[in-house]
Amino acid sequence: MPACKECGEDVEELFNVKVGSKRRLVCEDCAELLEEQELIGEEQEAVIQQMMGYKGRR
Numbered sequence: 001m002p003a004c005k006e007c008g009e010d011v012e013e014l015f016n017v018k019v020g021s022k023r024r025l026v027c028e029d030c031a032e033l034l035e036e037q038e039l040i041g042e043e044q045e046a047v048i049q050q051m052m053g054y055k056g057r058r
């Protein structure tokens with residue numbers, strides 16, 4: 001059985017998840033977690049860019 005690269009547990013199926021510029025083979029649970037973190041990171045970046053843009057126009 002393949003082992004998840006994130007939590008180290010043996011699982012039936014591994015998922016190929018893109019984290020930043022890297023790819024990781026992880027179990028379903030970790031795949032969901034990593035995807036959530038990725039989304040949060042993108043949102044934070046967008047918010048920071050908006051704030052900077054807003055300040056820049058003042």
Ligand SMILES: [Zn+2]
Nearest residue numbers: 004007027030
């Ligand atoms: Zn895992």
